Amino acid sequence: SILGSPATYDPSFKGPLERRSCTDVLCLLLFIVFLVCWALIGFLALTKGNISVLINPKDSNGNICGVDSDVIDRPYLVFFDLTRCISRDVLTTGCPTKQVCVSQCPEVFFSFSLNASSNGNYNRSYMICEGGVQPNNYALAVSWVAQSKCASWYLPSKSGK
Template identity: 45%
Template sequence: KRSCTDVGCALLFFAFLYGLWATYLGARREGNIEKLTRGFDWKGDICGVDPGVEDKPMLFWCTAAAPSARLTLLDGVCVPRCPRDAQSASWCPGTPMPFQHRSPEADGTQQVMIGMVRNLTLRADYPTVPALSYCFPTQDMVMLRRILRDTHLTTLTQQVYLACRGAMESWRFLVAVAAASAGIGYAFLFVLWLCFAHLIYGLVFVAHVLFGFCCYTAVRAGLNEHDNILAGYFEAETAQAAAWATAVACAACWFVFSAL
């Protein structure tokens, strides 16, 4: 008759599950889980979620304004679909320029407004492929490396994309490896079926040889200080005692193995 053998552990397990569920509900209520799977455009809007970009679920990185300019995740723009060629263009933000505006108040104080200004310019698109709500270049490998290196993509997203891309590019090699693995596995099973007894006898013989060699080496080290590798680390008496102890332990293991 089956029954619970550890009630205390079961209670702790269910309490743990309840804590996970409560944490999940709190995260759904207080936060936005879409932030984990979608990109942010240069204004901080979540592509495909926030007002104004609900119909633009993909994040596309514009080409840099200058060759030396650094790409960041905030330089991306939300687009309805990833560009497939260079025939289209997107409105892309320029370099941030800080500004400060002072306005005097009637009571003699001043109000200071500080912010950033970014000019939008049309820049040509480039061929991309959609993956994980992002648009990754398909031809410009320099651009792809800059995106993976310079943007704030999570490490998991980078690893998943690189793994998928590597699998697509090396699918023939992966298929060959899978076929070879299956063939080697079946060949091993065939060898076991054909000569299992001989294989066991061979392994037993090798084990006896190893035990004998171990005992011989330990006894020789105990009799001859020059053959004792422990003599360089311990005193002569300690090294000799360790060698004899090793010989006795090896002989005992050999005896037990032979008896079994």
């Protein structure tokens, strides 16, 4: 035949190794230890962890938007200067701009330098400031924007919720 002749049974053949041992038991034990460790990590995460930190955004002061008492009525997050978030280090260090919790996402484009004029006519209801407060006069608004207590500009946005 093309494939050759079949092998015949040889009772004196002892196999490739004369002394065989079961190595899968050690691997099984290591795998069980691995699973127990992961179960322990999962249990600790559920009992000691705070899932709100992963689900909800956090402002620059560490408040969890919509959860912490200071910002319970403000579930959304606004970044003061999105252009500072464009860098390769953002994934490891985070965005280096001020972030504040707001009650709703901005619906219009806003720029303080475009919105304000030298005579002080500006719409302060559009201003987004730290702590949810708005400056009550033009001089204070200019000062707060310069100190990054208020956003100098922002874009309209929508929540992913």
